[in-house]
Amino acid sequence: MSPWPAPCWPRSRRCWTPPPAPRSRRSLAGSWAVSGFLSSGRSWGTCGSAGGGTPRPPPPGPPVSVGRGGHGHGGWGFGGGQRVTPPFSLCPGEQPQGVSRGPGPGGPGQAEPPPAKSAAQLKKEAKKREKLEKFQQKQEKNRELQAQAKAKPSRARRELQGLRYETPTPPGCKKDVGGPLPESYSPAYVEAAWYSWWEKEGFFRPECGRSLDTPNPRGVFVMCLPPPNVTGTLHLGHALTVAIQDTLTRWHRMRGLTTLWAPGCDHAGIATQVVVERRLLRSRGVTRHQLGRDAFLGEVWRWKEEKGDRIYQQLRRLGASMDWERACFTMDPKMSRAVTEAFVRLHEQGLIYRSRRIVHWSCTLRSAISDIEKRELGGRTLLRVPGYEEPVEFGVLVAFGEDAEVVVATTRLETMLGDEAVAVHPEDPRYQHLRGRHVLHPFTGRRLPVLHDPFVDPQFGTGAVKITPAHDATDFEVGQRHGLGGATVIGEDGTMVNVPAPFQGMPRFKARSALLETLKERGLFRGVSENPMVVPICSRSKDVLEPRAVPQWFVRCQGLAGAAAAAVRRGDLRLHPASHARTWFSWMDNIRDWCISRQLWWGHRIPAYFVTINDPRDEDDRFWVSGRSEDEARAKAAAAFGVPPELVNEDVLDTWFSSGLFPFSIFGWPDPTPDLERFYPGSLLETGHDILFFWVARMVMLGLALTGRLPFREVYLHAIVRDAHGRKMSKSLGNVIDPLDVIAGVSLQELHQQLESSNLDPAELERAREGQKRDFPEGIPECGTDALRFALCAYTAQGRDINLDVGRVLGYRHFCNKVWNGARFVLRALGEGYRPPPAPQEGSGGPRGALAERWVRSRLSRAVQGCGAALGGFDFPGATTAVHGFWVYELCDVYLVRGVLGGPGGVQGAVRDTLLTCLDAGLRLLAPFMPFLAEELWQRLPPRAPPAPPSICLAPFPEPEQVRGAGGVGVSGGSLGGLWAPTPLTPPVPLGFLQCPDPAWGSRARRYRGLLRALGGVGAVRLLGGGEGPPQGCAVAVASDRCTVHLLLKGVVDPPKELSRLGGRREELEKALERLRERRGGPGYAQKVPPHVQEADAAKVSPRGLGGLRWSIEGWGRPWRGVGWILGSPGGLRRCWGGLVGSGGPRGVPGGPGGVPAHVCPSHS
Secondary structure, eight states, rough: SSSSSSOOTTTTEEOOOOOSSSOOGGGGSBBBTTTOOOOOOOOOBBTTBBBBOOOOOOOOOOOOOOBBBBBTTOOOOSSSSOOOOEEEEOOOOOOOOTTSSSOOBTTOOOOOOOOOOOOOHHHHHHHHHHHHHHHHHHHHHHHEEEEHHHHOOHHHHHHHOOOOOOOOOTTSSSOOOOOOOSSSOHHHHSSSSSHHHHHHHTTSSSTTTOTTTSSSOOOOOEOOOOOOOOOOOOOOEEEEEEEHHHHHHHHHHHHOOOEOOOOOOOOOOOHHHHHHHHHHHTTTOOOOOHHHHHHHHHHHHHHHHTTTTTTHHHHHHTTTTOOGGEOOOOOOSHHHHHHHHHHHHHHHHSSSEEEEEEEEETTTTTOOOEEEEEESSHHOOOOOOTOOOSOOOEEEEEEEEEESOOOOSOOOGGGGGGOOOOEEEETTGGGGGTTTTTEEEEEOEEEEEHHHHTTSOOSTTSSSEOGGGGGGGHHHHHHHHHHHOOOBOOOOSSSBBBBTTTTTEEEHHHHHHHHHHHHHTTTOOOEEOOOOEEEEEEEETTBBBBEEEEEEEEEEOOHHHHHHHHHHTTTSSEEEEETTHHHHHHHHHHHHOEEEEESSSOOOOEEEEEEEOOOOOGGGGGGGGESHHHHHHHHHHHHHSOOOOOOOOEHHHHHHHHHHHHHHHTTTSSSOOHHHHHSSSSSEEEEEEIIIIIIIHHHHHHHHHSSSOOOOEEEEEEOEEOTTTSBBOOOGGTTOOOHHHHHHHHHHHHHHHHHHTTTHHHHHHHHHHHHHHHOBBBBBBBHHHHHHHHHHHOOOOOTSSSEEEEEHHOOOOOOOOHHHHHHHHHHHHHHOOOOEEEEEEEEHHHHHHHHHHHHHHHHHHHHHHHHHHHHTOOHHHHHHHHHIIIIIIIIIIIIIIIISSSSSSSSOHHHHHHHHHHHHHHHHTTTTTOHHHHHHHHSSOOOOOOSSSSSSSSSSSOOHHOOOOOOOOSHHHHHHHHHHHHSOOOSOOOEEEOOOOHHHHHHHHTTTTHHHHHHHSSSOOEEEEOOOOSSSEEEEEEEEETEEEEEEEEETTOOHHHHHHHHHHHHOOOOOOOOHHHHHTTTHHHHHHHHHHHHHHHHSSTTTTTTHHHHHHTTTTTBBBOOOSSSSSOTTTTTTOOOOOOOOOOOOOTTTTTTTOOOOOOOOO
């Protein structure tokens, strides 16, 4: 039976039957419409019977004529059609409109026969029938084509259909590379089977290949992974962290250092408890309070055992080379023991204490929290608050009081029921007559003193402010200064307590509305004005946080923060980028005590016990003792008070407290273990700049307090990943990207299905779907792990957020394919019988061969040097540029195509040796960024002389002097090709001209003109005589101080077209700069915007940021760094090859002593 009742139209009273055959939604877009609307692919149910597809009632409305719907629009099908009988049946006892039941010629109850039609009408109807038949035939053909298109995968899906590795390989066994290399690159094929072999062989362990008892002369590199939440799944923030950390770890391992990257997982107190509570409520309909604490914790542990390993498997998918045998969970016994030890030590030292203070309280979680979001409001704003059906108004200032007495204003009217005083500025002339007087509270009737305190701003509101010590941090301090009470009027669940009727028990924001109405009724309301303010939001529950004075446990931070700030000022702890030091000092110099207790059940129970004695002093913190065990606590209580403790503390510790111990607790602290001695302090901490205070600062403070040493020597803070439009990633926007979807590919339909399994409300779900359709109309193609890692590293410009475009990740998959094809060419050129020489040899294939080989070796040497220097300075874009540039623009596009294939004769011995050197060193350059691709190709190289490393993970990172060719040449073919290579040229290719003032260099250039022509990819190379200038219309580049290269681009490059393109780019940059300047010049920018964001904005308007890019576009016809763009400059150059510099004389080769590196053209794209 249909789930819908038999639907009848209110007006036509007609009931629907299913259409003759269900059609796809797309095929009906241009079909005939029935009764004024187009079917969406779902059939309507009949009276009492189920229709095909998903039945649902039709929209109300009168029947209209049937016509052709707007083709492709899916709109109403009006116009042009003949009125035909729609395929619906009548409900019992009903008749169609326009049908008479009166008597007629046919007898009682029979309708009159229609009048006879004329010949013209019959002819017209015949034509219409003919048109209808043609149209139906066309529609049928369209449906067939659409069915074929639906069966055919989209472009994104076609990208997913790569070769798969199907050779049976048990987990942990080495992958079979004995077969032929596939013709094209496939991420699924390349990335299969390698990781389990790496892990089983122990390549990621610091003990691999060496004894830890013997010091390594190259040093030790230790880093711990920021422990992800056990509730979490992989997101792009994790992927960025893994890409950067694994690149650094693999680089240091290949350099010969003893390397340890320690993984871990955080118990995530609030997040895990919320997830398990929701699961219990959804599956069993019970709350944690109904279960009880012990039973609920059992459910959490069961959930952890079931789901907790998921993120570890996802990290393996990203190729993270961690020592999994040292992985730990923050609730493991050894970690819990470290937490207990840390608390007891700090409590005994007086650095942890208990006190009643203002904290951020989540009424939804019923706990103090620290993870807050601050939402700035410019004025009146309606916000959705959990537990309230209607939005709540914020950003307004409500004034109330007696005109003849004192009028006060507040943004939180509900707290007035807890007022203890009214404060004014001591020098405000309006209130001098109120010194020593009191005012009467309009609801409680209490007499409230009028305080004269300089903290009051006379210009704000009426100049008189209410004081509520129990619900405002500033008021709490005022109350302590003046000895005021502090009655709580908002309970832990957000309802009003200790207040008069009718407000008792009301939810706080409903009480706000009720108080406003009551003030109006009593004539005390004096108006509402907009007031910009900041609203604290709970990052987990999205509840508006309530300041409440609650007894909590705190850490005294002033002394600890002073030591942490001094470490950075002395240079003992270095922050990268250095701009974050300003933020560090701002936080450390203005720090407040840290609330470390949470009213949760999941987490580390605070090891403190309450002692009950008869003492008239109300000092809660005096009657608590801490202990590593109950026996120790009893002994302390007996020694201090003579009685045993009676109550164990029910609270748990803030998750950040246990995370702050992570750098040394993972190695067994407080026990003096061998790992703690070898691997603490660590070398580097790498994480996002958004947790510089939450985690990094607390690790430094706790490390200094508990071990006396810094937990690490350097901190690298990466940027935040945003979507391609610069927006923060949010499920409600539909722009959250799962890294595994980028790796394996996903269709748009699958993206929609992921949204439907989330907790979004219908409005957010629809908005998210639209966002996915806009950003990923054909889904996300399969890009692979290597391409994603390389893209994230290439994006990581210091101090800036990352606007990730999946299209760029796909571009790096194409780069993988370039590397793959280059390696296939080299392996074919080497041949099966080739054996590498025992040591690199100088090319001996004649002048041409020697020159080409020395040239490509010099380019390789420069790439090795540039990559190593960039990684050492945390310049990941510089490192990826060096590697990418060598592979694409120097090895594949120049040497392999023009140097090897472009000359006469076959591939000789010296050329083969150079090919192997370039491929071997090039793969080792790639290995830190693209471990799977590098391993797959490296394992297929000709066997090397023993002892050869078993994996590229353990192969030495190349050194510049090991790959550099000896001897030298004069000029560069790359300088010629670099002037035009990225420009789409058609024959004839441009001519090149060399200008060499030195006759000796001119002779050498003349001798190598053939090679320069091949490497440069130009039509011919001509040497200009003394005093002879180049022809008009040349681009010029300085190859060295002894040679200038000119390329005739006149007639090849279209200058107006290039100018037009660059002009559009310039306009875009001008708009971006203008928006940025407006933001920096806005009111409150210097006070409200975090220092690191201000530094990033300043970098963008600097000559090296957007401003410099605009300048380079404006000055595309002017000299820049020794290169003059005379005519037709290809301003869109993304990369140009530099040239070789002189040798045979004192200058040597690039990067060598006295070397003058050739110019690399600037990027204007």
